Amino acid sequence: MSSADDSGSTIPSGCNVFVSVPExxxxxxxxxxxxxxxLVASTRVAFAFDQGWVMFVSVFCFVITTLLFILYMVGVQRSSSAWTVVDVFYHVIAAIFYLSIAVLQASDTRFPLFAGNYYRINIAATVFAFLATLLYTIHAILSIVRWKTSS
Structure with a gap:
């Protein structure tokens, strides 16, 4: 991990976000x-409620992750040490949400209602959902470690 800034924040800023492991x-x-x-948006909807939750979580996390990454590059976290808590909170919630959609997507994929490419697209979406879950979980663990060592 990178060293702490002058304000005590341990989250890197600028181009250092590209070399820091959690970021x-x-x-x-x-x-x-x-x-x-x-992938979920490009398939036919078999279970509308389930797919709605999958779309909500994936779009929400996509937007918030992008926003946090840009804010970290700008260096907004140097203004307060509370950003480490925000980082922990967001990544724990995102890991839990992504685990829920990965399991839901896997559950819905086991029923091949639409033959052909739709079934393969849903399998790919399931695999990527589990990979995103893994990344969010690792990031949450590393953020918790960073938060505990900084306080």
Missing amino acids: LLMLGEFVFGGLVWI
């Missing part, structure tokens, strides 16, 4: 979350 995971979260969003 580097945000790029993978961004990519896999975007793929889940795109």
Whole structure:
């Protein structure tokens, strides 16, 4: 991890977000979350309520992850040490939400209602949802460690 800034924040800013391990995971979260969003949006909806939750979580996490990444690059976290708590809170919630949609997507995929490409697209969305869950979980653990060592 990178060293603390003058204000005590341990979250890096500027181009250092590309070399810090927890923040580097945000790029993978961004990519896999975007793929889940795109793949689920491109299939036929078999279970509207389930797919609505999957779309909400994937779009919400995609937007918030992008916003946090940009804010970290700008250096807004240098103004307060509360950003480490925000980072922990967001990534724990995102990991739980992504676990819920990965399981839901896997559950819905086991019923191949639509043969052909739709079934394969749903399988791909399930795999990417579990990969995003893994990245968010690792990021949450590393953020908790960073938060505990900084306080």
